[in-house]
Amino acid sequence: MGVKRSKAERVAGRGDDVLPGQLELVPGGGGTRKRASEKVVVPVARSPRNAAAEVVEEPAVEAAPAPAPRQKRRATAEQMASKQREISISEFFTKNRHLLGFDNPSKALLTTIKEAVDNSLDACEEAGILPEITIEVHDLGFEQAGKADSELTKGEGRFRVVIEDNGPGIVKEQAPKIFGKLLYGSKFHRLKQSRGQQGIGISAAAMYGQLTTGQPIAVTSRTGKGKPTHYFEIQIDTRKNNPVVTRDDKLAEWHQEHGTRVELEIVANWQQGQRFVNRYVEHTALANPHATVHYVRPKQQRLSFPRATDELPKEAAEIKPHPHGVELGSLMLMAAESKSHDVKGFLTSAFSRVSPMVADEILKRTGWKKKVRPRDLAEDRDLAEGLQKAIQATKIMAPPTNCLSPIGDALMKKGLVSFLSVIETEGPEEDQQLDLDQAAKKKASKKEKQARAEAPLVPDAPPEEGVEKIKGHNYFIATVTRPPKVYRGNPFQVEVGLAYGGSWPADKSIELFRFANRVPLLFQRGACGVTEAVVKTDWRNYLLSQPKNSLPVGPMALLVHIASVWVPFTSESKEAVAHYPEIIREIQLAAQECGRKLAAHIRKRQHADYEAKRRSLFELYIEEVAQALGKITGKSPLPIKRDLVKVAREVTATELEEQDRELEEASEKTSRRPRRRSDEEAE
Ligand SMILES: Nc1ncnc2c1ncn2[C@@H]1O[C@H](COP(=O)(O)OP(=O)(O)OP(=O)(O)O)[C@@H](O)[C@H]1O
Numbered sequence: 001m002g003v004k005r006s007k008a009e010r011v012a013g014r015g016d017d018v019l020p021g022q023l024e025l026v027p028g029g030g031g032t033r034k035r036a037s038e039k040v041v042v043p044v045a046r047s048p049r050n051a052a053a054e055v056v057e058e059p060a061v062e063a064a065p066a067p068a069p070r071q072k073r074r075a076t077a078e079q080m081a082s083k084q085r086e087i088s089i090s091e092f093f094t095k096n097r098h099l100l101g102f103d104n105p106s107k108a109l110l111t112t113i114k115e116a117v118d119n120s121l122d123a124c125e126e127a128g129i130l131p132e133i134t135i136e137v138h139d140l141g142f143e144q145a146g147k148a149d150s151e152l153t154k155g156e157g158r159f160r161v162v163i164e165d166n167g168p169g170i171v172k173e174q175a176p177k178i179f180g181k182l183l184y185g186s187k188f189h190r191l192k193q194s195r196g197q198q199g200i201g202i203s204a205a206a207m208y209g210q211l212t213t214g215q216p217i218a219v220t221s222r223t224g225k226g227k228p229t230h231y232f233e234i235q236i237d238t239r240k241n242n243p244v245v246t247r248d249d250k251l252a253e254w255h256q257e258h259g260t261r262v263e264l265e266i267v268a269n270w271q272q273g274q275r276f277v278n279r280y281v282e283h284t285a286l287a288n289p290h291a292t293v294h295y296v297r298p299k300q301q302r303l304s305f306p307r308a309t310d311e312l313p314k315e316a317a318e319i320k321p322h323p324h325g326v327e328l329g330s331l332m333l334m335a336a337e338s339k340s341h342d343v344k345g346f347l348t349s350a351f352s353r354v355s356p357m358v359a360d361e362i363l364k365r366t367g368w369k370k371k372v373r374p375r376d377l378a379e380d381r382d383l384a385e386g387l388q389k390a391i392q393a394t395k396i397m398a399p400p401t402n403c404l405s406p407i408g409d410a411l412m413k414k415g416l417v418s419f420l421s422v423i424e425t426e427g428p429e430e431d432q433q434l435d436l437d438q439a440a441k442k443k444a445s446k447k448e449k450q451a452r453a454e455a456p457l458v459p460d461a462p463p464e465e466g467v468e469k470i471k472g473h474n475y476f477i478a479t480v481t482r483p484p485k486v487y488r489g490n491p492f493q494v495e496v497g498l499a500y501g502g503s504w505p506a507d508k509s510i511e512l513f514r515f516a517n518r519v520p521l522l523f524q525r526g527a528c529g530v531t532e533a534v535v536k537t538d539w540r541n542y543l544l545s546q547p548k549n550s551l552p553v554g555p556m557a558l559l560v561h562i563a564s565v566w567v568p569f570t571s572e573s574k575e576a577v578a579h580y581p582e583i584i585r586e587i588q589l590a591a592q593e594c595g596r597k598l599a600a601h602i603r604k605r606q607h608a609d610y611e612a613k614r615r616s617l618f619e620l621y622i623e624e625v626a627q628a629l630g631k632i633t634g635k636s637p638l639p640i641k642r643d644l645v646k647v648a649r650e651v652t653a654t655e656l657e658e659q660d661r662e663l664e665e666a667s668e669k670t671s672r673r674p675r676r677r678s679d680e681e682a683e
């Protein structure tokens with residue numbers, strides 16, 4: 001018989017983790033397999049100590065363990081060591097290009113355009129130039145066919161994407177590394193609000209182009225009047241993550257005084273991808289009202305979004321990190337790099353909001369008896385931890401907020417108005433949230449046509465405050481800019497704007513437009529912290545219906561913008577904002593503030609509708625009643641009519657006040673309805 005298992009082993013019931021139907025490999029059973037269901041239950045003698053373990057599982061057969069066959073070693077540590085190799089960042093992202101937003105040819109088209117346009121806008125803003133950007137998409141298959149009646153490429157094909165700006169240009173020496181080396185950029189090491197952060201964007205697009213078409217990225221750039229224009233063709237040596245310049249020419253002439261033109265040949269899918277690009281362009285114009293954007297598409301008319309303002313956004317200042325957001329490892333690294341002789345000097349020079357007085361207070365809290373130098377902090381973890389605790393315990397002013405450049409209430413309104421005036425579609429599409437072009441072409445359903453016909457046209461009377469007449473329809477526009485807040489020591493600011501009404505369908509989910517540092521976020525809506533915050537807001541309080549765990553329903557577009565020195569994206573493709581509680585709370589607060597304005601508008605509109613209905617009802621009969629009374633009393637019907645109209649107005653006004661009260665009460669009741677905890681916290 002086999003070796004007996006100890007009681008402890010038996011009580012532990014070895015094999016407990018085997019699921020029914022699975023095969024268990026019996027140890028020492030010479031590879032014999034036994035069904036888990038074939039286990040038998042063996043009663044164990046009852047004793048006070050094992051009373052709880054009255055029943056244990058035993059294998060049916062206890063076979064003697066045969067000596068384990070000697071396994072042949074597949075590889076030695078030395079052999080394995082010989083295979084270790086450094087991986088270059090470009091090799092890594094060539095294999096993992098989905099991480100950068102190049103998952104498929106439709107998305108890659110948008111990502112390529114987005115990276116170049118974001119860079120152009122960043123560069124113009126940093127240089128203080130009002131941006132004028134041209135985006136061109138050329139269908140090479142269609143253009144090479146050269147016939148007017150030829151078809152656009154269906155599905156995947158070769159496309160040429162061109163982005164040209166009037167920015168500061170790029171100096172000759174920098175161009176190869178900017179476009180031919182991943183993780184090379186000017187924005188990563190600073191804390192300043194900008195669209196780019198990582199130093200990967202445009203070189204990744206170049207890499208995608210090279211990978212799919214073998215063509216280098218072409219760059220034309222000039223830094224000012226009287227300066228030469230350089231034309232480069234750059235490839236990436238992906239093994240080394242280094243640029244290879246295949247062409248370097250000086251151009252005799254270029255129409256731009258200063259600026260950059262980037263041309264990429266890529267495999268893309270225009271048929272499917274154009275909806276993303278269209279929306280990206282429209283939303284970029286919306287969030288950047290200071291920019292003029294021209295959009296040239298295959299076989300379609302050029303679309304231009306003229307700037308809504310000639311004022312550049314406030315320049316965002318670069319800041320130092322706030323001490324409350326610093327983690328231990330970073331603190332030690334910063335101390336190691338510090339040139340200060342003492343910790344007081346280190347604290348005041350490396351961090352924002354640490355005055356000599358605050359530094360003294362922090363040092364007092366550490367309770368250090370001996371003199372500590374920054375170098376000691378870098379070498380001694382306990383010392384560094386002591387300092388970090390003292391920093392956290394000290395009250396320090398919130399970080400400066402001049403590092404943030406929100407769109408602002410007025411410009412958000414202007415942006416929304418010009419956006420609604422230019423967009424090609426007239427309303428949100430539930431299932432095809434991104435398909436603006438399709439929506440424009442699609443025949444409107446009977447229901448939609450009816451809704452459009454019934455949508456009130458703006459009367460000539462003075463419009464209500466906040467209501468804009470766009471394309472003949474009324475839109476109520478409200479915006480809210482929250483004061484700056486901090487997450488992990490990084491300042492951020494939330495803005496929310498909404499456009500309500502117009503001809504949009506009232507029975508569909510609202511359109512949610514997400515932006516981070518003025519860049520539209522078009523993918524991963526469900527995974528984004530912004531969506532979570534909007535869904536968690538109780539919109540029933542603001543007279544919209546809202547299915548559980550969903551966006552509210554109503555004729556509304558909601559714009560949420562988060563501006564920060566460092567936007568916490570969930571991945572390198574910068575598509576969704578991470579779920580930081582501080583950020584979610586701020587978005588909720590802004591949404592609630594906007595919601596209150598919306599509720600006031602909806603209530604006012606309900607009143608106006610009601611008043612108009614009642615009046616017309618009265619007026620229908622007043623004429624006849626006045627005539628009849630005139631005949632009976634022998635008086636002129638005119639003053640009687642005037643008196644009756646006066647009475648009617650008073651009656652409707654009183655009724656309206658009553659209705660107003662009722663609506664207030666109803667709204668209060670909804671506010672009192674039990675809500676999810678996070679909503680209450682946000683309130
Ligand atoms: N059109 C342009 N005009 C001027 N400078 C540019 C332009 N495009 C890129 N640059 C410079 O090239 C650098 C690298 O651009 P890249 O897009 O690769 O990274 P990034 O914008 O810093 O960060 P991210 O990866 O988040 O986009 C930028 O930091 C910027 O300094």
Ligand SMILES: [Mg+2]
Nearest residue numbers: 119196201202
């Ligand atoms: Mg960039």
